[in-house]
Amino acid sequence: MSANAQHIPPAPLEGSARVWGTIALSAATFMNVLDTSIANVSLPAIAGDLGVSPNQGTWVITSFAVANAIAVPLTGWLSQRFGQVRLFIASVMLFVIASWLCGLAPSMPLLIAFRALQGFVAGPMIPLSQSLLLSSYPRALAGLAMAMWSMTTLVAPVMGPLLGGWITDNISWSWIFYINIPVGVIAAFSSWAIYHKRETERRSLPIDKVGLALLVVWVGCMQTMLDLGKEYDWFSSPTIVALAVITVVGFAFFLAWELTDEHPVVDLRLFARRNFWAGTLAVSVGYGLFFGNVVLLPLWLQQFMGYTATDAGMIMAPVGLLALVLSPVVGKTIGKVDPRRYASIAFAVFALVLWMRSRFNTQADFGTIMVPTIIQGVAMAFFFIPLITITLSGLTPDRIPAASGLTNFVRITAGAIGTSVSTTLWESRAALHHAHLTELVGPGSNVAQTALSGLASAGLTQEQALAQVNRLVDQQAFMLAANDIFWGSAVLFLIMVPLVWLTHPQPAPGGGDAAAGAH
Numbered sequence: 001m002s003a004n005a006q007h008i009p010p011a012p013l014e015g016s017a018r019v020w021g022t023i024a025l026s027a028a029t030f031m032n033v034l035d036t037s038i039a040n041v042s043l044p045a046i047a048g049d050l051g052v053s054p055n056q057g058t059w060v061i062t063s064f065a066v067a068n069a070i071a072v073p074l075t076g077w078l079s080q081r082f083g084q085v086r087l088f089i090a091s092v093m094l095f096v097i098a099s100w101l102c103g104l105a106p107s108m109p110l111l112i113a114f115r116a117l118q119g120f121v122a123g124p125m126i127p128l129s130q131s132l133l134l135s136s137y138p139r140a141l142a143g144l145a146m147a148m149w150s151m152t153t154l155v156a157p158v159m160g161p162l163l164g165g166w167i168t169d170n171i172s173w174s175w176i177f178y179i180n181i182p183v184g185v186i187a188a189f190s191s192w193a194i195y196h197k198r199e200t201e202r203r204s205l206p207i208d209k210v211g212l213a214l215l216v217v218w219v220g221c222m223q224t225m226l227d228l229g230k231e232y233d234w235f236s237s238p239t240i241v242a243l244a245v246i247t248v249v250g251f252a253f254f255l256a257w258e259l260t261d262e263h264p265v266v267d268l269r270l271f272a273r274r275n276f277w278a279g280t281l282a283v284s285v286g287y288g289l290f291f292g293n294v295v296l297l298p299l300w301l302q303q304f305m306g307y308t309a310t311d312a313g314m315i316m317a318p319v320g321l322l323a324l325v326l327s328p329v330v331g332k333t334i335g336k337v338d339p340r341r342y343a344s345i346a347f348a349v350f351a352l353v354l355w356m357r358s359r360f361n362t363q364a365d366f367g368t369i370m371v372p373t374i375i376q377g378v379a380m381a382f383f384f385i386p387l388i389t390i391t392l393s394g395l396t397p398d399r400i401p402a403a404s405g406l407t408n409f410v411r412i413t414a415g416a417i418g419t420s421v422s423t424t425l426w427e428s429r430a431a432l433h434h435a436h437l438t439e440l441v442g443p444g445s446n447v448a449q450t451a452l453s454g455l456a457s458a459g460l461t462q463e464q465a466l467a468q469v470n471r472l473v474d475q476q477a478f479m480l481a482a483n484d485i486f487w488g489s490a491v492l493f494l495i496m497v498p499l500v501w502l503t504h505p506q507p508a509p510g511g512g513d514a515a516a517g518a519h
Contacts (some may be wrong), residue, residue, distance in 0.1 A: 006034070007088070008136070009286035010197075011139045012135070012136055013137075013194070014125045017194055018136050018137065020190060020194060021136050021190075021191070021195065022133060022145075022190070024153045024186075024187050024194065025129040025133050025157060025187075026148060026149065027151065027152075027183055027187040028100065028125055028129055028183075028184065028191065029125065029126055029129045030155070030156050030183075031095070031187070032095070032126060033152065033153050033156035034160050034163070035122070035160075036064065036065070036068075037164070038160040038164040038176050039115075039176060040062060042164050042168040042176055043060060043061070044059060044171050046302075049173065050105075050107060050108045052108045052165070053107075056377065057110075059108075060111060060112060060115055061227070062223070062224065062227040063116040063119065063221055064115045064118060064119035065113045065221050065227065065412075066119065066224060067115075067116040067118075067119030067123075067207075068119035068122055068123055068412065069144050069164035069413060069416075070190060070219045071090075071121070071123020071125045072124075072126070072405050072408050072409040073121040073265075073406050073409040074212075074265060074405070075087075075123060075127040075128060075402065075404070075405030076127075077205065077208070077263075078124055079124065079128060079200065080201075080202065080203055080205055081202065081203070081204070083199045083202045084128055084401060085132070085192075085198060086199065087124050087128060088125065088132060088191060088195075088277075089460055090121075091121055091122065091124045091125045091194050092184050092187055092191070093123065094117075095121050095180065095184055098114055098340045099177045099181060100116075100177070100178070100181055101114040101337045102114045102118060103174040103175070103180075104174070117191045126153075126404075126408055127333065127401050127408055128401060128404075129149065130146075130388075131400045131404055132198075133145045133146075134400065138279050141331075141334060142335075143330070143331040143332060143389060143480060144328065146334075146388050146389065147328050147330060147331025148328075148331070150384035150385055150427055151320075151323070151327050155320045155324070157187045158174075158373055161298075161313050162313040162314075162317060163176075163179075167179070170412070170454055181493065191361060193458040195471070199399075200398070201398065205263045208263055208264055208265040210261075210411070211258050211261060211265040211266065212253065212265050214257060218246070218249075219413075220412070220466040221246045222243075222251075222380045223413075224243055225240055225247060225422045226417060228240065228243075229420055229424065230420065230423055230424050234424065255268065262303075265398070266404045267403075267406065268406075270402065270403050270406060271303050271401070273371060274503060275390050275391060275395070275504055276391055276392075276403065276407075276502045278499060278503045279387055279503060280406070280407045280410050281410075282343065282387055282390075282496060282500050283384070283407065283411055284407075284411045285496060286346070286350070286387070286493070287414055287487045288414035289350070289492055289493060290350065290382070290383075290418070291414075291415040291418045292419055292422030292423075292485075292489070293354065293422065293489055294316070295417075295422060296422050296423065296426060297357070298312040298313070298480075299426075300448050300478060300479070300482045301315060304474070304479065305362070306513050311366075315370055316375060318370060318374045318377070319374075319376050319377055320379050320380075322375070322377025322378050322381065323378075323380040323381045324377075325381075326377070326381035327385065328384070330342060330381050330382055330385050334385060339385075339386035339389045339390050340390070340500045340501055340503060340505070342382045342386035343382065343386040343387050343390070343500045344497050344501075345378075345382045346386070347379075347496050347500070347504075348380040348493075349375065349376070349481055349495040350376070350383075351384070351490040351491070351494045352490075353373075353379060353490075354486045354487070354489045354490035354493065355486070355487065356371070356372040357372050358484075358487035359483070360437075361479065362475055362476065367499060369421030386502075388407075391403070392404065424484055426478070426481050430474075430477045430478045430481035431477075433477035433478075434474065434477035437473045451469060
């Protein structure tokens with residue numbers, strides 16, 4: 001297509017077209033985000049069915065994450081080559097086909113291959129849904145558009161484990177993939193009906209083969225290292241060391257190549273903008289801390305507090321309640337209030353929530369554990385919308401997909417790092433607390449001797465009594481370790497408040513920069 005094709009973006013959608021467009025784009029995003037977490041609770045069933053160990057089963061998660069992480073930053077280049085609408089529809093339909101293949105997979109190697117395909121074709125979906133949604137709303141309502149978008153990304157990760165567990169227990173694990181088919185088909189046809197006349201300008205850019213190859217190498221190695229690190233005992237393993245070296249060297253070459261290439265596959269020059277790098281850093285570190293703690297809490301509840309997977313899911317579920325109520329309010333008022341204030345509120349509330357969790361003990365009941373989860377919804381409502389507004393501010397419409405893709409890539413990667421760091425730290429801190437507690441319940445401890453005598457009088461042998469005491473010490477050690485991580489995360493959230501204030505203040509969307517992304 002000629003470079004001189006229509007430059008003027010279409011007018012925002014109105015009335016029912018805008019409502020249905022928002023629903024179609026949100027449904028596709030929901031399906032995509034849901035798939036990042038829905039398989040987690042189904043892994044034992046999948047591994048058992050396909051005759052492999054649960055450790056091998058984790059590749060079902062890893063393959064999706066690696067392929068997705070590679071594809072997301074390619075969005076900007078792909079959308080210029082094929083057009084945003086065509087790329088979005090293709091991404092949704094290919095995702096449906098990949099989901100169908102995952103459900104049919106007769107063996108673990110094939111399932112892993114189809115999951116990698118699913119992750120790769122899903123890459124452009126989230127950044128493009130963001131970009132198309134912004135183009136559907138007038139500038140003054142850009143914040144509301146982002147509120148609609150963020151609600152799906154907030155609710156889906158919580159719904160994933162609940163839905164995945166229920167489907168696996170009551171139907172079959174294949175259906176965690178098959179449910180994407182009707183949702184995806186409806187979302188694709190609805191989106192095409194509404195957006196096909198709103199196609200963006202296309203440019204026949206050359207393929208940056210070297211940049212693409214370097215991206216695949218370093219991102220693939222980094223994501224694999226993060227997923228396998230704990231299992232292989234991190235840097236005591238030659239495999240992990242080799243992956244780390246390839247990641248660092250590959251990343252260095254990638255940076256040098258992309259910053260000097262005329263048509264880079266990833267537009268790293270976006271980081272020259274202060275609002276972009278500071279906004280991306282704030283949203284990514286915040287998401288990494290949040291995601292690490294979202295993974296840690298259910299693990300602690302299930303492994304050491306006697307909660308079932310469903311009960312642990314119930315504890316996590318209310319996180320979306322206040323977020324759903326407050327997100328539209330934040331979206332409507334973001335033009336009148338400095339987004340940096342809203343982002344600061346988010347970090348302060350996250351810090352409060354994690355401080356409350358750092359005071360949990362093994363006697364904490366269901367209600368006590370749930371209160372911080374409910375409050376966390378406030379932080380989530382004030383988190384995504386202001387930071388996305390800051391990050392994308394002042395960008396021309398043709399750069400929005402590239403910027404959104406790059407921000408989402410850094411955020412997804414930060415989530416993977418947050419998960420690895422929090423679970424690894426949890427186990428190492430628990431080992432330290434276990435050693436300290438064992439010293440306190442040695443042969444000279446009256447409390448320990450009384451407890452052992454009580455267990456012996458209940459009919460337990462000395463070995464059984466010692467094993468029971470060790471279990472109690474373990475429970476306390478992992479609880480104290482979780483408290484350490486919650487407390488440390490709270491401090492980090494507070495430290496991040498000044499980072500938001502490094503960005504430039506945003507004028508109201510009606511007349512300037514803040515929602516330039518809306519067009």
